[in-house]
Amino acid sequence: MFTCIVKYTVIPERLDDFKEYGTAWIALVKKYGGIHHGYFYPPVKSEKAKIPSASFSFGGLGIEGEANTAFAIFSFETEQTYDEYRDTVADDPDCISITAKFEKAPSYSSYDRWFLTPQFK
Secondary structure, three states, rough: OEEEEEEEEEHHHHHHHHHHHHHHHHHHHHHHOEEEEEOOOOHHHHHHOOOOOOOOOOHHOOOOOOOOOEEEEEEEEEHHHHHHHHHHHHHOOOHHHHHHHHHOOOOOOEEEEEEEEEOOO
């Protein structure tokens, strides 16, 4: 198994559009054999009071993340399953639709992608 983590620089005033984009990709990853762990967004102002400060542990080493950063996390059992997903999803009508909508009105300005292997014990 391997996990992909995608870090997005979102356009804050387009966060609702980004959430729509995320909803579409969660369904697509699941449809084509992946395990989607979700999209994770910066908290809105009303949620911030409920979330601890990043510096609350490890002697103040933590720093607050950027307010315009979101993450997507998904996994595939094998490289073959991931390759099949990549080959097939491009022709899916939902993929074509969400990609066209994004290209017309982007909701993020950049992204970084990591492929990692998990440790569970």
